[in-house]
Amino acid sequence: MPDPALGEGSAGATPQPAEAPPRELLRFATAGSVDDGKSTLVGRLLYDTKSVLADQIEAVQRASVDKGLSTPDLSLLVDGLRAEREQGITIDVAYRYFSTPRREFVLADTPGHVQYTRNTVTGASTAELAVLLVDARYGVVEQTRRHAAVLALLRVPRLVLAVNKIDLVDYDEAVCTAIAKDFNELTTALGYPAERVITIPLSALVGDNVVEASANTPWYSGPTLLQHLESVPVGSPDADAPLRIPVQYVIRPRTAEYPDYRGYAGQVAAGTVRPGQRVLVLPEGLSSTVTSVDTADGQLAEAGAGRSVTVLLADDLDVARGSVIVDAEHPPTVTDQLETTVCWLSEQPLRPGARLLLKHGTRVTQAIIGALHDRLDTDTLTLSTPERLEINDIGRVSIRTADPLPVDDYADSRATGSFLLIDPPTGNTLAAGLVGTPLVPLLED
């Protein structure tokens, strides 16, 4: 079992020497339906890694007593807003932090029942892994299928099925095996390779297989949930894709020391950038060579996905915010006609002909909605032809943009295959958009 990094008298109290292996960051999300014990599982992870400190526990205990409860309600650790506590529901995605000596974890805790598409899409959009909960007594239910479909659509690289409340089925191996079989059939249909999916029998309430391996499940030889979170590979799913850097800002010091410095600041969205690399700047269609990959700490020999850098090019080009620097050998498609999949997040429905703003990478452009082709019913996982998209709908939509955009299929690059639709008068975010049409494989279960 890993030593908790936080907490009284833990082994983590000794600062790590500079030579310690690098502590990695894993971003993951949890999803589940109303009574499957997700808040308890999150509370258990925080509690058992000693990430909840004494004053927070005392606050929860005080509030639990005030509500007339006999045991501390761990969901109060998670539900931060007054309305949530008053109504006993979770409204919004909450971010939680815990760490072990090996890793730091950013957990997007997504509520399952209110605006589930909006919350699941938000949590999944940055997650490298998702933990889906089911109740061992009920197994894979409709909401599990719905959540798995959204996680697959958003291309979350790894899934964990947490079969919770295993104590309530007397730690029966056959129950867990049957649920795992159902889930594996579902995830295979959704396109997940078997090695990216794991089923873990656990009890969040008792603590079985969450942090410590349980003696109650001798038939289970796999990792505990925390062991799994500590050992899965981390990093951007787009690390091996061709280079893409949306230009955020042009750095021009115009000082005596740097009279002619002109650097293109951006975060490597996909792939790797190196000095000497042949690149294109799109949508302008200019070609050049990378001469330097700068950071404030010095030049780099290469920079991978996720790193913020400043790129210098050999040629004096008219590159501005909104341009994308790409691998000249493997450029994206530049187009003003997009075939997309849209997760509609707004109370105001989407109709053909709507004039909206579209944000792709670092560029905002005007967009007109064309035809609505398919609407995915996330309850039945069936397709219909819609007249409009309502909140929580997922649909296939044609979009025409005012400026041509360098886009990848979302299935090939999350960062350059994603976009927002924005309401011009209010500025509100209306939809999460994915370039491409990955809806059909979702229906093959």
Added chain:
Amino acid sequence: MSATLDQLAAPTAGPTAANARFDALDALESEAIHIFREVAGEFDRPVILFSGGKDSTLLVHLAVKAFAPAAVPFSLLHVDTGHNYPEVIDFRDSLVEKLGLRLVVAHVQDWIDDGRLVERPDGTRNPLQTVPLLDSINANRFDAVFGGGRRDEERARAKERIISLRDGFGRWDPRKQRPELWNLYNGRHAPGEHVRVFPISNWTELDVWRYIQRENIELPAIYYSHQREVFRRDGMWLAEGPWGGPRVGEALELKTVRYRTVGDGSCTGAVESTATTLDEVIAEVTASRLTERGATRADDRLSEAAMEDRKREGYF
């Protein structure tokens, strides 16, 4: 491997071999730099809230790194309660001068003097910062305001967006927050509205200290152990100062203390500590059983939803 703020201005020559390293702190740093650059690209008049405390000093350090070797394209704003520790104000001024940045100071005292604000009976001025903050945002037409808030600090903050819209009255409505997807931030706002931006949302207190150590970032001396005359109130060690105290029955004692947070002197407590170096501070934070706000901030103890209420009114 790391550089002080002075050295950051110039990229050093020669590619380094340390490129493979991309640990949790590198990921958090790159995320923060990305956020600073997005705001620089999309807003006309951003400003960094800068008190001289550790989180805002970290913000300034990250902003310098985001735009090096060019200058930081933002000004700084300090809402000064007047209840400060002199060494923090000295530190604030020397850093501003060293970096050649513009600092706007809004003195809470000015608002009290002309009657726009009234001193509270308990003497604390932390809640009084909201009006001068909003007035200064309006007067300077700031459209994006960077703060050092972190989601691990407090559970209302755990639901805060990285770029978070405020209405014309500076109010936060948690139920009308925009969903934040991928790293595509939506900062659109109407005239009179502004956004608050939290580049270190995903950092924990320990990340902040580890990064300060790695980057060798200078901080005010009060973050390290020193001797100070303090008195006990509401379970915290408060220092003598213009905010009042010790009252009758509160005795001054000489203690070896340091500060984990720096805010209005009336409600920011010292912790007993012998940590004089960053290593010792990190060991102490690692072993602490209390969050930094729970340990040292009386303002969060006012009610279960104290932070949420202040945020709704336009607080940091």
